[in-house]
Amino acid sequence: MxxxxxxxxxxxxxxxxxxxAELANRGLDVAVLDEQASPGGQIYRNITQATPxxxxxxxxxxxxxxxxxxxxxxxxxxxxPLSRVWQAEETGDVYFSREGASHQLKADYLxxxxxxxxxxxPFPGWTLPGVMTCGGMSNLYKDSSxxxxxxxxxxxxxxxxxxxxxxxxxxxxxxxxxxxxxxxxQVLPAMKHMPRALKxxxxxxxxxxxxxxVHLTALKRKVPIRRNVKNLRAEGNDQVEWVKAxxxxxxxxxxxxxxxxxxxxxxxxSLLRQVGCEHTWxxxxxxxxPKVGLDGRTNLPSxxxxxxxxxxxxxxxxxxxxxxxxxTIANEMRRISDAEFxxxxxxxxxxxxxxxxxxxxxxxxxxxRPDLFGIPDNTTVCRCEGITAGQIRDMIEAGYxxxxxxxAIIRCGMGPCQGRMCGPAVxxxxxxxxxxxPQKIRQHRLRPPIKPVSLQxxxxxxxxxxxxx
Numbered sequence: 498m499x500x501x502x503x504x505x506x507x508x509x510x511x512x513x514x515x516x517x518a519e520l521a522n523r524g525l526d527v528a529v530l531d532e533q534a535s536p537g538g539q540i541y542r543n544i545t546q547a548t549p550x551x552x553x554x555x556x557x558x559x560x561x562x563x564x565x566x567x568x569x570x571x572x573x574x575x576x577x578p579l580s581r582v583w584q585a586e587e588t589g590d591v592y593f594s595r596e597g598a599s600h601q602l603k604a605d606y607l608x609x610x611x612x613x614x615x616x617x618x619p620f621p622g623w624t625l626p627g628v629m630t631c632g633g634m635s636n637l638y639k640d641s642s643x644x645x646x647x648x649x650x651x652x653x654x655x656x657x658x659x660x661x662x663x664x665x666x667x668x669x670x671x672x673x674x675x676x677x678x679x680x681x682x683q684v685l686p687a688m689k690h691m692p693r694a695l696k697x698x699x700x701x702x703x704x705x706x707x708x709x710x711v712h713l714t715a716l717k718r719k720v721p722i723r724r725n726v727k728n729l730r731a732e733g734n735d736q737v738e739w740v741k742a743x744x745x746x747x748x749x750x751x752x753x754x755x756x757x758x759x760x761x762x763x764x765x766x767s768l769l770r771q772v773g774c775e776h777t778w779x780x781x782x783x784x785x786x787p788k789v790g791l792d793g794r795t796n797l798p799s800x801x802x803x804x805x806x807x808x809x810x811x812x813x814x815x816x817x818x819x820x821x822x823x824x825t826i827a828n829e830m831r832r833i834s835d836a837e838f839x840x841x842x843x844x845x846x847x848x849x850x851x852x853x854x855x856x857x858x859x860x861x862x863x864x865x866r867p868d869l870f871g872i873p874d875n876t877t878v879c880r881c882e883g884i885t886a887g888q889i890r891d892m893i894e895a896g897y898x899x900x901x902x903x904x905a906i907i908r909c910g911m912g913p914c915q916g917r918m919c920g921p922a923v924x925x926x927x928x929x930x931x932x933x934x935p936q937k938i939r940q941h942r943l944r945p946p947i948k949p950v951s952l953q954x955x956x957x958x959x960x961x962x963x964x965x966x
Contacts, residue, residue, distance in 0.1 A: 498600065503606065507607065511804065512804025514536055517572065518569045525830065526575075544563060579596070592946075598959050608823075613762045619886065621731070656859065673751050687859075739751070789807045803821075810853045879919040889907075900927065923941070
């Protein structure tokens with residue numbers, strides 16, 4: 498394994514694939530590190546091994562990924578799958594575990610393409626076996642064609658809820674209810690963004706058709722779709738047995754062994770924060786995202802960010818961001834002139850601008866509802882350490898309004914996930930209890946290793962070793 502590169506790209510989703518291929522085609526020496534066994538990220542997961550039936554079910558949004566993967570495979574890139582990155586530095590050093598040992602690589606540039614993740618929202622019963630995210634269910638189907646065979650309820654807000662519902666209906670999964678938690682009146686403030694969204698009228702109509710098809714299938718199969726649902730909870734002894742909620746003034750309950758939830762998508766910023774990228778607060782979607790330009794530049798000269806880890810815009814936009822970042826780095830390294838850069842970058846900027854035109858409407862339409870984190874006191878928030886919302890509220894009432902202080906005292910966010918699952922909820926509880934403006938609340942600080950590393954992997958470390966050594 499070589500130890501020095503012009504650029505290291507972390508993540509092999511649409512942004513990482515497009516960026517690394519473009520860099521390599523410009524003559525740069527590039528390595529790509531990714532946790533998965535094959536390229537594609539979450540959106541194009543297992544795409545090269547997927548069956549024709551899987552491609553048919555998942556549709557063109559999935560199958561279109563074959564094009565970017567083909568370009569990636571044709572490029573001269575050192576691809577290191579099954580690599581778990583647990584530390585990166587602004588100096589270009591990257592530390593990761595692979596094949597039972599830890600390794601170190603160094604590059605002049607780092608491109609962080611960490612993608613997005615589903616927003617973790619604690620609710621009563623969310624730790625029960627049988628509760629999982631809609632994206633998790635989608636990944637199980639992409640990887641292994643697994644489909645629920647026992648009663649399943651889908652609950653949440655956002656496009657992914659309807660996409661997964663469509664797929665499960667097509668697979669004849671036993672859906673017993675769809676619970677939409679989007680507030681009914683939320684469409685009104687979103688309408689001001691409709692003129693811009695209609696620049697991609699085909700995309701908008703596709704979304705309308707998808708939701709209409711799900712409603713029609715649900716009607717035919719007598720599956721209830723409840724709107725404006727609140728107070729979601731899962732109940733059971735050793736696993737989910739009942740899914741309960743409030744719809745208007747009525748209590749609703751469904752017997753089910755699987756509950757699929759989704760409350761939106763947020764940037765996966767763990768590695769970005771650990772390396773030192775500055776972040777800013779988005780008040781609409783209520784998440785932190787890195788201060789990054791269209792060209793991927795951060796406050797750190799050698800660190801770039803591309804894709805949904807920057808801001809959640811979708812797969813095609815991530816691909817465009819990755820290409821723009823690659824062109825910027827190639828220009829900095831004088832592999833292309835300023836004139837060539839402008840000539841080649843402008844069409845990509847134009848495509849990106851068009852592609853993201855519906856996003857303000859979608860983001861406002863599916864903005865987190867005000868009571869999303871109205872978590873009962875006895876509900877577990879930090880799954881790793883078993884810390885409840887009540888314990889966190891007690892700390893806030895005692896004057897602790899910094900997640901890092903709360904972590905030091907009651908270990909909330911100190912477990913293997915390093916706060917990825919509880920961080921957003923703790924932040925919202927602090928905002929609720931302190932009356933501080935979100936942007937004035939200190940972010941949860943991440944220290945390496947940000948992913949679990951075994952002592953054996955450290956003992957087997959191959960730091961600084963080349964193939965020749």
